[in-house]
């Protein structure tokens with residue numbers, strides 16, 4: 202899952218980023234409204250955390266333009282001003298929820314999870330063939346076998362399961378599981394795919410599910 206934070210207060214942004222990364226999200230941070238809107242339009246995010254008071258372009262303006270451009274990503278507004286007017290305006294323009302600063306990280310996380318569940322992602326337990334992943338317990342299962350995953354393995358598997366039968370390039374995977382600053386020259390994606398295979402796609406299972414597409418990337422599919 203990949204999240205965009207548009208927030209100019211460095212402390213707040215890095216507090217959220219750190220927390221989300223510990224929860225295995227890939228996070229991009231942008232500090233002004235214009236660049237934020239650009240990121241939101243050109244990249245695929247699962248949620249956007251948007252501050253209202255931003256340099257160059259206000260959060261409400263950004264929100265309005267994103268909606269006009271047809272961006273469907275759920276948006277959580279942040280506001281320091283606890284004014285009813287801003288909140289009502291934001292919700293009217295199409296924000297999915299709002300949070301008034303200061304807030305506890307747990308609260309933000311809970312709201313984000315609700316937004317993402319409400320979005321296009323449907324059923325909470327992700328399934329493909331005899332493979333399943335429960336985001337609530339963060340446990341993977343292949344057939345009857347329970348499998349422990351590390352934070353990044355979890356994020357990678359979640360991304361594959363949300364995009365079955367779709368060829369995913371290394372860059373796409375890296376951006377969703379790591380973030381924009383990820384160095385695509387490294388072979389970290391291949392290394393983690395191998396970790397997943399050694400846990401979930403071994404000879405002990407009836408068929409292989411994670412397939413290599415030579416020179417391109419990977420696809421989760423049943424042969």
Ligand code: CA
Nearest residue numbers: 209252254255
């Ligand atoms: Ca701000």
